[in-house]
Amino acid sequence: MSTTRGQWGSRLGFILAAAGSAIGLGNIWKFPYITGENGGGAFVIIYLCCIALVGLPILLGEILIGRMAQTSPVGAFQKLARPKSPWMGVGFLGVIASVVVLSYYSVVAGWAIHYTVGSVTGSVLNADIAQSKAAFGALYENGMLNVIYHSAFMFATALIVIGGIQKGVERASRVLMPTLFIFLIILAIYASRLSGFPKAFNFVFGFHTHDLKPAGVLEALGHSFFSLSVGMGAMLTYGSYLSKHDDIVAASIATTVLDTLVALLACVILFPITFTAGIAPSSGPGLVFINMPVALAGLPGGALLATVFFVLLVFAAITSSISMLEVICAYFIDEKGWSRKKAVITTSIFIFLLGIPSALSGGKGFFGAGVTQIVGKNWFDAFDYLASNWMLPLGGLGIALFAGYRIDAAARAADFADGSRLGKLLFVYMGWLQLIRFVAPIAILFIILHAIGVV
Numbered sequence: 001m002s003t004t005r006g007q008w009g010s011r012l013g014f015i016l017a018a019a020g021s022a023i024g025l026g027n028i029w030k031f032p033y034i035t036g037e038n039g040g041g042a043f044v045i046i047y048l049c050c051i052a053l054v055g056l057p058i059l060l061g062e063i064l065i066g067r068m069a070q071t072s073p074v075g076a077f078q079k080l081a082r083p084k085s086p087w088m089g090v091g092f093l094g095v096i097a098s099v100v101v102l103s104y105y106s107v108v109a110g111w112a113i114h115y116t117v118g119s120v121t122g123s124v125l126n127a128d129i130a131q132s133k134a135a136f137g138a139l140y141e142n143g144m145l146n147v148i149y150h151s152a153f154m155f156a157t158a159l160i161v162i163g164g165i166q167k168g169v170e171r172a173s174r175v176l177m178p179t180l181f182i183f184l185i186i187l188a189i190y191a192s193r194l195s196g197f198p199k200a201f202n203f204v205f206g207f208h209t210h211d212l213k214p215a216g217v218l219e220a221l222g223h224s225f226f227s228l229s230v231g232m233g234a235m236l237t238y239g240s241y242l243s244k245h246d247d248i249v250a251a252s253i254a255t256t257v258l259d260t261l262v263a264l265l266a267c268v269i270l271f272p273i274t275f276t277a278g279i280a281p282s283s284g285p286g287l288v289f290i291n292m293p294v295a296l297a298g299l300p301g302g303a304l305l306a307t308v309f310f311v312l313l314v315f316a317a318i319t320s321s322i323s324m325l326e327v328i329c330a331y332f333i334d335e336k337g338w339s340r341k342k343a344v345i346t347t348s349i350f351i352f353l354l355g356i357p358s359a360l361s362g363g364k365g366f367f368g369a370g371v372t373q374i375v376g377k378n379w380f381d382a383f384d385y386l387a388s389n390w391m392l393p394l395g396g397l398g399i400a401l402f403a404g405y406r407i408d409a410a411a412r413a414a415d416f417a418d419g420s421r422l423g424k425l426l427f428v429y430m431g432w433l434q435l436i437r438f439v440a441p442i443a444i445l446f447i448i449l450h451a452i453g454v455v
Helices: 011-022 025-037 041-069 073-080 088-121 129-141 143-161 165-192 197-205 214-227 234-239 248-276 286-297 302-336 340-359 366-375 379-406 409-417 426-451
Strands: none
Touching: 011 165, 011 234, 011 248, 011 302, 025 041, 025 088, 025 214, 025 248, 025 286, 025 302, 041 073, 041 197, 041 214, 041 234, 041 248, 041 379, 041 409, 041 426, 073 088, 073 234, 073 302, 073 379, 088 143, 088 234, 088 286, 088 302, 088 340, 088 379, 129 143, 129 286, 143 165, 143 302, 143 340, 165 197, 165 248, 165 302, 197 248, 214 248, 214 379, 214 426, 234 302, 248 286, 286 302, 302 340, 340 366, 340 379, 366 379, 379 426, 409 426
16 A cells, blocks of 8 residues: 555645546536537526535535545545445446546547647638538548547646646646636637627526426436536545545535536537527537537637637546546555556556547447447447446445445544534535435436436
């Protein structure tokens, strides 16, 4: 076991890093298009309820476990339960999920790099949707180009994580997160001046119940869970670098608020642009990589705006990727006694190699058409399905049950309150405990049942 561990330099550093872990491509790429598909405002309200009742309690529980144990996910469950406890399986699941997700997440981030470069040169700013679809299709099928972008993104992620907690992760978060917020605000101000803004604002915040179907409610529930980056040990690992006197209740709330704010700002940016350009708001996953280049191409200063927007995507992606890599490295540092340098280099190379099949999934080779014939999905989609519908929900369920039932009650209450004014209030603690014991597990079971088609 490693005897020396990093610690956050400040509470702000932790909040920015935790928010960075939560704020990723899911906020800026996925949330707007699922909002568009599910009728806008009514979906947003359901989503906010799910965030408050499911996402936040599990996030707080995961950080609590990490701070109590002061070690990696696997060691944390062993330390707070018993040696060789079956609960360690939840920790291993978190580490494996981080490996799986990062391997294909890095490929999506590579697309954002491609569109950033293309925005500078103007090559991705197409005149119509057909051209834009063809351009994205060509990128998706270009395995070699995807591998190059994938390797560049993994290298950048490793370069940050190898610096350690304060000099690597925290320092990067202090630069990337404020820059990300500045970019968001600039784009939101610009979007507010477009002709499509009033219609977009009503679409996002208007209560259109007739457009919300039962499947949309489950979509909101699932995304509230996925959005906060819970269930794969990232928040547990980040929590393990906190001191015993840091306010985890306030930090969890701040992280949740920032994550939700970015998702809503993304809608306020994307939908005025799409409405102004006359593009359907429910355009699915292509809203960012297919529709936005077309919409921005027709606006004044489109090339500059597109560059800022896709740089924003890259920043959001890397703040999440460093948290996933940190989970994996923390396991080898804490449990195997590896140096940080050895852990980062070894695991980064492994994840890069594991990600190559995802990078090649758009082609007609084995990882694309071949795997599709076997399992019905290409390698990329199969990994995404496995992680989103099974690994993360099961990891979140394990965290909820462990935090709610297995941790020593007196130690849990004391650690919850330590360093926190809110945590010392009995109704806050009891409210959180009931949510994580009963509401969160039931909600996660619904997510799993929905994934397998039962509900």
